[in-house]
Amino acid sequence: MSITRPFKATDMFKFNNINLDVWTETYGIGFYLSYLSRWPDMCVVEESPSGQLMGYVIAKSEGSGTDWHGHITALTISPPYRRLSLASRLCSFLALISSSTYKNFYIDLYVRCANTIAIGFYEREGYSVYRRVREYYGSLGVGRGGRDEEDAFDMRMPLQRDRERRSVRPGGRDIVVSAEEVS
Amino acid sequence: MSAGALERQIRPIYDALDTGSNKSAIVACNKLLKKNPKNELIKALKALALVRSQKVEESLVLCDEVLESKPTNEGVLTAMMHVLRGLGRHNDLVTMFEEAFKKQPSNEDLGIQTFLANVRAGNWKSAHLTATRMYKQFQEERYLYWSIISAVLQARDPTTPDNMRSILFKLAHRLITGSPTPSYVNAERFHLHLSILRELELWEEADKLLDSDVGKNICSTSLVCNEVRREIWHRQGRRQQEAERAEKLIVEKKDRNWLEFLAILDATLPAGASTGAEVEAQVSRARELFENVVKEDGAKDRSGHLALVDLEHRARTHGVTTDSARLTTSLKKYFEHFGSKACCFEDLKAYTGDRNGLEDFITVLDSVPDTFTNSAQLLTLINSYKLLRLSLPESEITFESELKRVANYTKHYFEALPLGDDLPATELQPADDLMLLAGNAYISLWKLTNDETHIFNAVHLLEFGVTKSKHCFLARLILIRIYRLLGSPSSALEHYRIMQIKQVQHDTLSHLLLSRASTFSLASTGDLTLSSECQEATQIYLSNSQETGEFVSRAFNVEKYSQIPEFLLFEDWLDNSLQRDLMKIEHLRMRLTHEPINSDIIDMELIELKFIFDRNHYDNRDFAIFPDYQPKIQPSLHEQTTLFGKSEGTGWLMTFLKLYIRAFQQASDLDDTVEEKLLIGDRPKQTANQGKRAPLKERLLEKNEEHLTELTADEKKLFEYATCLADWLEPYHDYTRPPPAVVLAEAARQTELKTGHPLKGIDTSPLNGLNGHKKDEEPPAIQDPPELLTTFFADIQERFKDALGRASVTELLHIATLAQEAFLLFVTETVRFKVSSVVKLNKLGALVASFKDVRAAGVSALKEISSELVKQSEYYGTTESRQSFVDSGSKAFEPKIDHDVVFTQTKKINDSRRKVLEGVGKGIARLATTYAT
Numbered sequence A: 001m002s003i004t005r006p007f008k009a010t011d012m013f014k015f016n017n018i019n020l021d022v023w024t025e026t027y028g029i030g031f032y033l034s035y036l037s038r039w040p041d042m043c044v045v046e047e048s049p050s051g052q053l054m055g056y057v058i059a060k061s062e063g064s065g066t067d068w069h070g071h072i073t074a075l076t077i078s079p080p081y082r083r084l085s086l087a088s089r090l091c092s093f094l095a096l097i098s099s100s101t102y103k104n105f106y107i108d109l110y111v112r113c114a115n116t117i118a119i120g121f122y123e124r125e126g127y128s129v130y131r132r133v134r135e136y137y138g139s140l141g142v143g144r145g146g147r148d149e150e151d152a153f154d155m156r157m158p159l160q161r162d163r164e165r166r167s168v169r170p171g172g173r174d175i176v177v178s179a180e181e182v183s
Numbered sequence B: 001m002s003a004g005a006l007e008r009q010i011r012p013i014y015d016a017l018d019t020g021s022n023k024s025a026i027v028a029c030n031k032l033l034k035k036n037p038k039n040e041l042i043k044a045l046k047a048l049a050l051v052r053s054q055k056v057e058e059s060l061v062l063c064d065e066v067l068e069s070k071p072t073n074e075g076v077l078t079a080m081m082h083v084l085r086g087l088g089r090h091n092d093l094v095t096m097f098e099e100a101f102k103k104q105p106s107n108e109d110l111g112i113q114t115f116l117a118n119v120r121a122g123n124w125k126s127a128h129l130t131a132t133r134m135y136k137q138f139q140e141e142r143y144l145y146w147s148i149i150s151a152v153l154q155a156r157d158p159t160t161p162d163n164m165r166s167i168l169f170k171l172a173h174r175l176i177t178g179s180p181t182p183s184y185v186n187a188e189r190f191h192l193h194l195s196i197l198r199e200l201e202l203w204e205e206a207d208k209l210l211d212s213d214v215g216k217n218i219c220s221t222s223l224v225c226n227e228v229r230r231e232i233w234h235r236q237g238r239r240q241q242e243a244e245r246a247e248k249l250i251v252e253k254k255d256r257n258w259l260e261f262l263a264i265l266d267a268t269l270p271a272g273a274s275t276g277a278e279v280e281a282q283v284s285r286a287r288e289l290f291e292n293v294v295k296e297d298g299a300k301d302r303s304g305h306l307a308l309v310d311l312e313h314r315a316r317t318h319g320v321t322t323d324s325a326r327l328t329t330s331l332k333k334y335f336e337h338f339g340s341k342a343c344c345f346e347d348l349k350a351y352t353g354d355r356n357g358l359e360d361f362i363t364v365l366d367s368v369p370d371t372f373t374n375s376a377q378l379l380t381l382i383n384s385y386k387l388l389r390l391s392l393p394e395s396e397i398t399f400e401s402e403l404k405r406v407a408n409y410t411k412h413y414f415e416a417l418p419l420g421d422d423l424p425a426t427e428l429q430p431a432d433d434l435m436l437l438a439g440n441a442y443i444s445l446w447k448l449t450n451d452e453t454h455i456f457n458a459v460h461l462l463e464f465g466v467t468k469s470k471h472c473f474l475a476r477l478i479l480i481r482i483y484r485l486l487g488s489p490s491s492a493l494e495h496y497r498i499m500q501i502k503q504v505q506h507d508t509l510s511h512l513l514l515s516r517a518s519t520f521s522l523a524s525t526g527d528l529t530l531s532s533e534c535q536e537a538t539q540i541y542l543s544n545s546q547e548t549g550e551f552v553s554r555a556f557n558v559e560k561y562s563q564i565p566e567f568l569l570f571e572d573w574l575d576n577s578l579q580r581d582l583m584k585i586e587h588l589r590m591r592l593t594h595e596p597i598n599s600d601i602i603d604m605e606l607i608e609l610k611f612i613f614d615r616n617h618y619d620n621r622d623f624a625i626f627p628d629y630q631p632k633i634q635p636s637l638h639e640q641t642t643l644f645g646k647s648e649g650t651g652w653l654m655t656f657l658k659l660y661i662r663a664f665q666q667a668s669d670l671d672d673t674v675e676e677k678l679l680i681g682d683r684p685k686q687t688a689n690q691g692k693r694a695p696l697k698e699r700l701l702e703k704n705e706e707h708l709t710e711l712t713a714d715e716k717k718l719f720e721y722a723t724c725l726a727d728w729l730e731p732y733h734d735y736t737r738p739p740p741a742v743v744l745a746e747a748a749r750q751t752e753l754k755t756g757h758p759l760k761g762i763d764t765s766p767l768n769g770l771n772g773h774k775k776d777e778e779p780p781a782i783q784d785p786p787e788l789l790t791t792f793f794a795d796i797q798e799r800f801k802d803a804l805g806r807a808s809v810t811e812l813l814h815i816a817t818l819a820q821e822a823f824l825l826f827v828t829e830t831v832r833f834k835v836s837s838v839v840k841l842n843k844l845g846a847l848v849a850s851f852k853d854v855r856a857a858g859v860s861a862l863k864e865i866s867s868e869l870v871k872q873s874e875y876y877g878t879t880e881s882r883q884s885f886v887d888s889g890s891k892a893f894e895p896k897i898d899h900d901v902v903f904t905q906t907k908k909i910n911d912s913r914r915k916v917l918e919g920v921g922k923g924i925a926r927l928a929t930t931y932a933t
Ligand SMILES: CC(C)(COP(=O)(O)OP(=O)(O)OC[C@H]1O[C@@H](n2cnc3c(N)ncnc32)[C@H](O)[C@@H]1OP(=O)(O)O)[C@@H](O)C(=O)NCCC(=O)NCCS
Pocket: A021, A023, A024, A073, A074, A075, A076, A077, A078, A081, A082, A083, A084, A085, A086, A087, A088, A089, A109, A110, A111, A115, A117, A118, A120, A121, A124
């Protein structure tokens, strides 16, 4: 139960309760503005009836040919509002936009291999690991997670347009590539 | 030299600029300029390198030369664009591109640059005209839309007179309906169209667009368009239709967007609805709908449940029903289903603050078992605690009852910890909220008794808590507040740093550390920690002015019209942020304690403060972030833990601005006419009412009682003192200050010495005759210093003595730093009269003689205060100073928290207090010595 509405530039003044979180990065203002200036329809917040922000998603559309895809750059829910299907709702909305407005073939995202909760969540949403990217992130400094802290899973979910499901494959967790190969 | 050869030689200059090697860029430019003294590009690049190395005056000379040549070359224009932006000369940038575009009207790129330069300068009218011209010339529809949104933005600009607004909206409307392809080809144009119709209240036309298939289609995926649609319907009073649409979405599409539920609630019981059979029937219809949703969703989604609570709550407030049974039932049902979700408290907060009529629900909350074996049971208990605490009546907020509560929260906290044992270190602990509740209750106990033991205990518990739940930022927020209250700034800083506040958070959250930071500043002893925190936090405003405008341009280029007004709003809020200028004042207060007080610092600060004084401020500070679990009838946690119980707002800011602007104006030789001539860059835009307001001088003297309520009693005294000081010295300053012509000539001379070029448009001749100018009039009669001034320092010394042993460390620091500030203001106001030739020439010997006593009183008070502070600091090094806190902490938390931990923690706080008391004390003594004569 929440209000789904567009992410606005001024929401940057209100997102502390979401961003004060280990898994959530606060980027420079240029980061948010660059997404808003190109993919405003892929930047969405969930707001509580009392006007508090509860979570948001920031995404973009990129690639060419059959690689034309949506990409989730940030998805995060403020801790007290977790486990209320909010992230799930944001994901479905994004899939709708990605599919209908942008005509993407699939959606992808990167997630730290240590972030098991998020990985489990995405799997339930229909994403699967496409490959493992070595040292994609800087160290989080959260403990002895080793490799899993710096490596990322590239996870993907095919959309309607990818009828033959070419954007996904089994056994992705064991296919390892270096960070240079993906960027 | 051939063009190609020259180009090859210029390349390295670009490389140098790109890598930030401005020095070598300048060297390379100089070399090339020798052979090509007329080359505009090299000049422009040199100007850029100069600006970037802060050599503003030198750069200005070149900059003006290039501008005079009216360049059209792309490289020159681009370089100059960066130069002019660096200098804040957006208006000159506009002129430059306009001239170039005039010379080459078929150059589309120049058209775009001209348009965007106007956008950056906020010249909507010229932007509109440029876009119109471009549309005619290049026949691209994008430019038509640029002209349309420029008209809309002009209409919304605060400088636009009211009667022009609708004319502009009508113009925009005419243009958009005349577009060759309809606006609905894309969502962004459609959004613009809808917004214009909304402004003009052209409902029929709006409905036609919205009811069309394309319109519906766009609104189903574009949230921005759907938002305007909602508003259009709402403004038309089409509540019923909106409710029908919402019902369909809820029932058929299973849409659970709360806005749809609100649509139904608003249609059923709008604000100010009457009562009667008809309303009752509507209420039961809505009830039925929501009950069906509840049946369908169960515990899967809480919309239906909360809609029922909201409906019954409205019904009760509107008097549709008088008994609360239904509300209670719906609350109970909600709690039954979602009591174990963390959001429950936030959801129900608005409905349960008052126990009246909700006794049954309170009973349910009271009967939640306080034993638990899993997180769901624990969360239910926590929610019941939070809701019960929220609705506590006055009679139950007593020392004894709070003590009992705190013991209870703490006990359960320790019991609950094992439930999170298996969670990864990155997760929050389910028990965390119990520690936060205890933190709230401890603060409440402190408020009830004024006994610091309670907040020491809060520290012990919360510090323990963050070792168990490393990422529990909410605990750190309370800790930061408590440490400041206790006068332990280094511990506050430690937690602030762990939170890694960055980027825009510097605007919203730096208040945690920097509000009234000068109280704890050791800048007077050379420790610039807090002052650098201010500077670091200030970077965000620089990024804003450098980056946001760029994204406005990008949004134009890719036609994301919906974002343009939002970006402009964002830019404006950040640029005119209250926190920005509160920090500015704090930084200034710290600066004056460690830099020599002379005309450099005075002039520079004066100009900046005057800019700030004209701003309309926005308060972006985030105070909602605190985990506030205090009873509704009490002040919030934020209010309770605000330093000195007074939060600074616009009133505080305006008061301190007045104080410093007046002091600096008197001390400075820069009067308005001089400043006007010397200032580089654009002036801030005047809003429509600003044009009509009183001159600065009068506004500085305006008394505003409301503003003063944001000051502490001691700050008020400082303000009175400063006003009195300024009133007394004003005539002598005005008499002594050299005439503008002389000041300007001197500035020109300095510039010439520095750059080899005279300042443009300034006559240097007065130097020859008027330097030791003779006055026609006699100096104003010398008045004795007013009484308030002569007694101020003795009074504040008395106040400080009286506070010793009674007041908190923080309060002592407050009084001490204000005494220091008063003294430095006196120093500032009297620097002018330090030069004996000036005194002699102006016959002000008697005045200067009368400074002596005031200064001596200041020095003696400061020395006294300083030595007392140092004495106090020694006390905080002793065992005695911590014994009672250690004992109380051990009693409350052993064996869960080890005695040693409590001891170390207490010692740490007292060490930090010792350090700040000693530092501030010694700094005060240092300043008293520096300015003793
Ligand atoms: C990952 C995250 C976005 C999930 O948000 P959410 O709103 O709580 O997720 P939902 O309620 O939509 O969860 C849907 C399902 O995912 C699974 N899931 C989500 N969080 C889970 C958790 N903590 N433990 C186990 N399963 C979980 C569950 O199956 C859940 O369904 P259920 O509640 O009916 O059992 C949220 O935990 C978060 O913001 N994390 C921090 C930021 C982050 O890691 N982002 C991802 C990297 S880009």
